[in-house]
Amino acid sequence: MKKIAIAVLLFLSTGLYAQNQPGKLTIDKIMADPKWIGSSPSNLQWSADGSILYFDWNPENAAADSTYFITKENRTPQKLASSRKNEILYHRNLVFNLSRSQALYQKDGDIFLMDTKTGKTRQITQTVASEMNPVFSFNEKRIVFQQQQDLYAWDPETGQLQQLISVQKTAPAESKQRSGSQEEWLKKDQLEWMEVIRERKEKKEATEAFTKSLPKPKQVRQLFTGDKMMRNLQISSDGRYISYTLFKPDQNGKRTIVPNYVTETGFTEDIPARTKVGSPSGTSELFVYDREKDSLHAVSLDSIPGIEDLPDYLKDYPTRLSAAKKTKRLLSVGRLSWSPSGSNAMVEIYSLDNKDRWIMQLIPSEGKLKLADRQRDEAWIGGPGIGSFSASAGWLNEHEYWFQSEVTGYSHLYKYTIQTGNKTALTQGSYEVQSVQVSKDGKYFFITTNEVHPGEKHFYRLSVTGRKPERITQLTGANQVVLSPDEKHLAILYSYSNKPWELYLQDNNPKAKAQQITNKAQSELFSSYTWRDPELVQVPAADGAMVPARFYRPANPDPSKPAVIFVHGAGYLQNAHKWWSSYFREYMFHNMLADQGYYVLDMDYRGSAGYGRDWRTAIYRHMGGKDLTDHIDGAKWLAKEHGVDAKRIGIYGGSYGGFITLMGLFTSPGTFAAGAALRPVTDWAHYNHGYTSNILNTPAEDSIAYRRSSPIYFAAGLQDHLLICHGMVDVNVHFQDVVRLNQRLIELGKENWQVAMYPMEDHGFVEPSSWTDEYKRIFNLFETVLKRRSN
Missing domain, CATH: 3.40.50.1820 (Alpha/Beta hydrolase fold, catalytic domain)
Known part of the structure; x- marks a missing residue:
């Protein structure tokens, strides 16, 4: 050595x-500071009306990136004054109604309503608390938002605000006496021998009975979480149903620490870190509250097809296999999506052993599930647009739902029809669909795939009927596209093997030529070498x-x-x-x-x-x-x-x-x-x-x-x-x-x-x-x- x-x-x-x-x-x-290479733009975002494209950039070789912008008319990048950054409203932060005539957004913890034609904005909330997750509901007649874990509905016409639910940890405890206890005997004895106490009790009970006979004041429905955490709180588009999951983390997993030896204090400090593989996972449950009937359904997962199917690897452990056959696998509730009118919902459910993903139709009036698609993999569920953390799916209309699956061996795009239960493959071949976006009118998908070559990324337009995709980008390499709000322009981050990322702009047309906007990704020093x-x-x-x-x-x-x-x-x-x-x-x-x-x-x-x-x-x-x-x-x-x-x-x-x-x-x-x-x-x-x-x-x-x-x-x-x-x-x-x-x-x-x-x-x-x-x-x-x- x-x-x-x-x-x-x-x-x-x-x-x-x-x-x-x-x-x-x-x-x-x-290995010097990467700024010597040059500056590539990043974080492309269109303005709310699509007239401006913003991006992060550092052509001045400053300490950090600044915000730059171009317009469709003036494509020379201009630096945005830092004082104006808080004024920007990005298109990706808007939530539209079905006709796209109105949009909601959250800013500084408050909710705003915007008329998309005039740009006129109306502030809905102005509170110390933080409001979030605004959506159009009640057939677009009211706006629902979340404050902490509670849901509120606001009527734009009357300005009336209604609290829909109140989320509480536990229900109020009721005082109970044990049968045959000392307390019970003493109470009975007091009432038997103390006449005034007995009379007061009878008056109190009569008053309570009268009060109960009166019309009840309107109360907010309380939902209790117990020792669990509420997640994915959503309301259906018609305002009738509220869905949510309750997640119970396992508290038994031991977390690791990472010692930090070189610190400002001179003392060794501990950095709290993750658990290790095999640490117990949490469990989740799905609930649907029917506001119309004031009924709460705990959606049963026990009858999901294949829930008892065990992974093949257990065959290597005969003793454990025998014990596993007596229990059902643990599940995790993933993404839930309500249809445009709120009559249907789809929910993704995953087995905690990573072998199964089910896409289930939720029948909200009954709190029951119906299988739409099951993908099983004896290795593990994954691939582009697939998985509990990266699911890519959504509604085309009230009765058609799209999703991605690796069932053929490659991640492709599928459509499920509610009425018939039919699944239609919209793409196919030995390539991957790596990102998906539905057009405003619901007639097209905009997808990115590596069909041309595994080492290239291109942008396509695909009819929802599933015909051959139409390739839009032509530059050899990777094309990372951000589509303009009117869907007429592509903002492209493009690079090649020996050329760092630059910004291009192109009309959303396969015959259009991409125009280079930035040219600072390669400094003079970097360009002085002939990179292979x-x-x-x-x-x-x-x-x-x-x-x-x-x-x-x-x-x-x-x-x-x-x-x-x-x-x-x-x-x-x-x-x-x-x-x-x-x-x-x-x-x-x-x-x-x-x-x-x-x-x-x-x-x-x-x-x-x-x-x-x-x-x-x-x-x-x-x-x-x-x-x-x-x-x-x-x-x-x-x-x-x-x-x-x-x-x-x-x-x-x-x-x-x-x-x-x-x-x-x-x-x-x-x-x-x-x-x-x-x-x-x-x-x-x-x-x-x-x-x-x-x-x-x-x-x-x-x-x-x-x-x-x-x-x-x-x-x-x-x-x-x-x-x-x-x-x-x-x-x-x-x-x-x-x-x-x-x-x-x-x-x-x-x-x-x-x-x-x-x-x-x-x-x-x-x-x-x-x-x-x-x-x-x-x-x-x-x-x-x-x-x-x-x-």
Whole structure:
């Protein structure tokens, strides 16, 4: 271990001299504050009337972005005075009535009503309390909003305000006496022997009886939550029904802490952090209150089709399978949507084991559910527009509901008809529908897909009847579109592999040409280097799959023929594409490596986004399986097809990429001569629940999956050179992961490994000094190990 450390330190001094030569990429330059690259616009938003497009931008290289704007007539960006920012009303914050003649919005905790034709605005509330979530209801005759958890209805004609419900934690407690108790005996004895007390009691009871016989004053219906939290409070469009869920979090999950050592106070401080995978989940219930009948329905989930279907992985645990057959699976109530007139509602329900999603029609008058669609996946439910946190769905009209499903293996668009129960596929093919918006008139969908190429994003118009989509954008790369309110113009954030994001404007017409609006994404310094357009290649895997990858080919390969494989993080993410990468630092680093004679391969391994369900779920129950063998096959491809020395291949990556780096060095020694694992997961049982339980289930329920997927169990296999870098205040992948692995490697007596700690960095580094230090260590590891000459 001492020899490699000394060699790295010796090379550090000579390497710094080479990096600072004029006209060359250096790590200091690449990892500096990203403002040196240029300024890309972001956060595109149209004004309420669609006459102005606002965006964040920083062409002046100031300390932070400012708000800029253009108009359809004047397309030269202008800076908005900071004093005017609070005046902006964004179109995306408006809630329209059916005819779109009126709109509601919330501002500074109050509710406003706007006439969309004249722009005249009327303030509805002006209170210290905060009002939110305004909607048109009671057949658009009243406006309903939420104050705290209570619902109110306001009549625009009379100005009358009515409270619809009052949400309380518990009902008032009633005084009860135990039968046969001492209190009961004393009360009876008093009434028997004390005449005045008996007379007063009789008068009181007579008064109460008379009061009860009088017409009751109007009261607000109270809804009680108990020890649960109310969520998703909604009213139907006709004002008759109020729906909500009650969520009960499990209080038994132990939360972790992250020690913060470098603080202003000089004392170590604890950062409260997440629970770990397998921590008990909360439960949710669905309720519908019928205002007309003053009745409350607790919607039963017990009869949902397939609720008792157990996941296949339990077959590996016969004892547990037998016990599981006697219980129903736990469910979570997701998104609920009322139809335009309020006569129908659709609700999404998910199994907590992540295997099922049901779209159910809610029959509100009965508080019952009817199946519209069930999607089951023995791995886990996911994909674009699918999932409890990213559901994409809504109503076309009173009787047609649209949603996305991966039932064919790719996320596509479907329509469900209430009267017939028919489901119609509106898109199909080996590509993904990645975003959906319905036109104002309800006749079209505006969708973004990767139909042209998995590495491109284009905007289309599609009839609700499901004919062939009409492609609107033409620029090769990624087109992130924000449609104008009148649907006549596209505001586009566009980028290509070696060109950062710029703003374009285009008419909503397939024959129209996009006009570039901004041109500051590349500074003069950034443009002085000829950035590579990485080759998009297909790497054959051992199982016959073709793995998409970016390939950086050196113009002058080093005589030792070294190569580096980069592993992107996030697991479910795409990086072998034709747009400016979120891994822009790594992209620049790969250009520098190619300049230094390295071949560089960046793979969209199994588990990556953009390629459909089978690619996404190929890592189910075995992370470090096909996702790792894809990289091993990548190493073989580099040697076979490009003459790379198989003994001079390095690997590196952060987060999930750090995990794969560890698995590669631990389970396939000799494949990668050196690896840099940045902020790596070392034991999946210590990661979060939302991500990990999808892929590996939970440690208590599927110990097999965790045992074969966690690097710490394979640390004995380390033979090659390993660098670990980790931020100490990482609240995502905790520094504890590295500490535990560190101890394991010590106990195993391993050599040729080292750990670099960053005391003030979270999961995503912030300080340029940290980025620079980290990547100098990575570069010098590769230079020392991969280029060293044989004796």
